[in-house]
Amino acid sequence: MKTFTLPGTEITAPNVVAGMMRIADKTDDEIRTLVRTARDAGIDFFDHADIYGGALHRCEERFAEALALTPSERAEIVLQTKCGIVPDGPYFDFSYEHIVESAEGSLRALQTDYIDILLLHRPDALVEPDEVARAFDELHAAGKVKAFGVSNHTPGQIDLLRRSVTQPIVANQVQLSVTHAPIVAQGVAMNMGDLDQSISRDNGIVDYCRLHGITLQAWSPFQARFFNGVFLGSEDYPELNAVIDRLAAQYDVPAIAIATAWITRHPAQMQVVLGTTTPQRVADAALGSEIPLTRAEWYEMFRAAGHTVP
Numbered sequence: 320m321k322t323f324t325l326p327g328t329e330i331t332a333p334n335v336v337a338g339m340m341r342i343a344d345k346t347d348d349e350i351r352t353l354v355r356t357a358r359d360a361g362i363d364f365f366d367h368a369d370i371y372g373g374a375l376h377r378c379e380e381r382f383a384e385a386l387a388l389t390p391s392e393r394a395e396i397v398l399q400t401k402c403g404i405v406p407d408g409p410y411f412d413f414s415y416e417h418i419v420e421s422a423e424g425s426l427r428a429l430q431t432d433y434i435d436i437l438l439l440h441r442p443d444a445l446v447e448p449d450e451v452a453r454a455f456d457e458l459h460a461a462g463k464v465k466a467f468g469v470s471n472h473t474p475g476q477i478d479l480l481r482r483s484v485t486q487p488i489v490a491n492q493v494q495l496s497v498t499h500a501p502i503v504a505q506g507v508a509m510n511m512g513d514l515d516q517s518i519s520r521d522n523g524i525v526d527y528c529r530l531h532g533i534t535l536q537a538w539s540p541f542q543a544r545f546f547n548g549v550f551l552g553s554e555d556y557p558e559l560n561a562v563i564d565r566l567a568a569q570y571d572v573p574a575i576a577i578a579t580a581w582i583t584r585h586p587a588q589m590q591v592v593l594g595t596t597t598p599q600r601v602a603d604a605a606l607g608s609e610i611p612l613t614r615a616e617w618y619e620m621f622r623a624a625g626h627t628v629p
Contacts, residue, residue: 320361321608323588326532327487328466330397330435334583335605336364336536338594342381343372345596350385356598358396360605366492366536366592367429368401368440369421379428393431399490400425401440401470411443418454422464438468438492442476448483455486468492468534474527488533492592493524495537497559497581498550498624507621507628525587535589537582541575550624551578559623566616572606579607581620 325332337357342350354365365382372378379400386392402421405412422437437458439451458464468490469477477488495502502525528535543550550556551563551574560574567574582591593604612620622628 320605321583322361325466325489325534327489328436330466332364332397332534332590333362333608334588334590335360335362335579335608336366336399336590336592337362337601338366338538338592339378339382340366340368340371340594341378341596343374343377345381345385347385349596350381353596353598353601354382354386356601357605360602361608362601362605363395364397364399364590366399367425368404368438369425370401370404370406370440376424376428379425383428383430388430397435398429398431399436399438400429400434401438401492403440403443411441411445413439413443413446413451415450415454418451419457422454422458426463433462434464436466436468436490437464438470438490439472439480441471442469442473446476446479448480451480452483452485455484459486466490470536470538472524473522474524475522477527477531477533488531490534490536490590491524491528492536492538494539494542494545495535495582495589496540496542496550497578497620498543498556499539499545500621500624500626503585504621504626507626525585529587535587536592537589538592539594540582540591541578551575556624559620559625562620562623566612566620570610572610573603575600575604576607576610577612577620579604580610580612581617583608584610584612584617 321334322331367379369376402418403411403413455467466489467486468488470492472491541549541551563574563577566577579591582589
C-alpha cells in the first residue's frame with residue numbers, strides 16, 4: 320500500500336481509503352471483518368459522515384459499537400468524518416453552532432476523544448467564513464479535531480474559507496472515476512470549441528489542489544456517472560472493460576484494481592475512497608494502490624471511457 324504524509328498534517332495516509340457509508344445494517348462481525356480486511360490490505364484510514372446510515376451519526380455509532388477500540392487501537396487508525404448537510408431540510412448548514420454540534424455528536428458516536436479530519440460536506444451557499452473559522456478554532460484548540468477539509472468545493476469556495484480559517488484546508492473530497500472525470504477531461508480538451516468535453520465543469524480544481532497542497536479524495540471511484548451503477552462489467556462500457564480486463568491480466572490483478580490504479584496513477588497524489596462493504600472487493604481494490612500504469616495505458620483507459628484526446 321502506497322502511503323504519504325497528508326500535506327498540512329502529520330498523518331501518514333494510504334492512497335486507498337475505506338468508506339463506511341453503508342455499514343448501518345451490518346452486524347458487528349460483518350463490520351469487524353470489513354475493517355480487518357482493510358487493515359490487512361494496508362488501509363488504516365476510515366471515512367465517515369454524520370448523515371451516513373439514515374439516522375444521524377448511525378454509521379459512526381455502528382463502527383464504534385462493533386470495534387470497541389482501545390486507546391492504543393484508536394491511535395493506529397485515521398478517522399475522518401463530515402458535517403454540514405441537514406437531511407431533514409434538505410439544506411446545508413456551515414454555521415458555528417451546527418459545525419460544533421455535529422463534531423461533538425461524531426465524537427460521541429465514534430467513542431473517541433478526537434477526530435483526525437473533519438470535512439465540510441458539500442458547499443453551503445449561505446456560508447459565513449468567520450463562523451467556520453470560529454468553529455474550527457474552538458474544535459482545534461480543544462484537541463477535538465486535528466485537521467480540516469472540505470468536500471465537493473470549488474477553488475473559489477475554498478479560497479473564501481481560507482481567507483478566514485487559520486488551519487490549512489488539507490483535503491477536498493470530490494466525485495471521480497475514469498468514466499466520471501470532468502475535473503480531468505476538461506483540461507485535456509481545453510479550448511477545443513467543437514467538443515462538449517471542452518466546456519469547463521471543474522473550475523480547475525485538480526490544478527488548484529496541487530498548487531495549494533490539498534489532497535483530492537475520489538468518491539464513487541467505480542460509478543459510471545452520478546449514482547447510476549458501476550462501469551466495471553457493464554455492457555454500457557464494452558471498450559473500457561476490454562481494456563481494463565487486458566490490463567488486469569497483464570498486471571495479474573482483479574479488474575477493480577486497475578480502476579483504482581487509474582486514479583492513484585495521477586500525479587496529484589489522490590486518495591481513492593471505497594464505498595463497498597464487500598471485504599473481497601476492498602482487498603481487490605487495494606491492489607491498485609501501487610500499479611504503475613504507463614501514460615499510454617492511462618490515456619487508453621481515458622479514451623475507452625468515452626473521453627476525447629484531441
